[in-house]
Amino acid sequence: MKIKRLTISFITFAVVSMFLASCYYDSEEALYPSLTTECDTTNITYSATISSIMKNSCTSCHSGSVPSGGITLTSYAGVQQVASNGMLLKAINGTGVPKMPPSGSLTSCSLSQIGIWLKDGIPNN
Numbered sequence: 001m002k003i004k005r006l007t008i009s010f011i012t013f014a015v016v017s018m019f020l021a022s023c024y025y026d027s028e029e030a031l032y033p034s035l036t037t038e039c040d041t042t043n044i045t046y047s048a049t050i051s052s053i054m055k056n057s058c059t060s061c062h063s064g065s066v067p068s069g070g071i072t073l074t075s076y077a078g079v080q081q082v083a084s085n086g087m088l089l090k091a092i093n094g095t096g097v098p099k100m101p102p103s104g105s106l107t108s109c110s111l112s113q114i115g116i117w118l119k120d121g122i123p124n125n
């Protein structure tokens, strides 16, 4: 019977597709993004690297007319100030001052990128 065979192959196709789809979603990359997402520690710049860390984790509080702690982190000048007086490093590590961001911690990648930028001499690049 042709119809029956067709139905069986359709079901087989559907089941195999479902397996392939589930294999995709269970991929190591999807489960453990940190395994494949490289931390770029070369070419650290204020404009690309540091300002986007600030934008993602800090400027929600440290911006506007009444910034938290009186600290504005939306511009190089503002970040440079806390970077050169040591407050930036203290805040992101929570050493002696409340840890920033208050909701948790920066990723280890962001922490090393900021560390490199500080060692580079806080360039406005």
Ligand code: HEC
Binding pocket: 054, 057, 058, 059, 060, 061, 062, 068, 069, 071, 082, 087, 088, 091, 092, 097, 098, 100, 101, 102, 103, 106
């Ligand atoms: C949810 C709001 C919020 C976020 C997000 C946030 N801060 Fe703060 N920050 C504060 C507040 C409020 C203070 C004032 C000190 C306090 O009482 O915690 C502060 C203080 C600071 C200080 C001064 C520390 C001191 O004690 O003098 C620095 C530096 C700082 N933040 C840096 C950062 C950086 C860098 C980020 C992002 C990684 C960040 N903050 C994210 C709310 C925030």
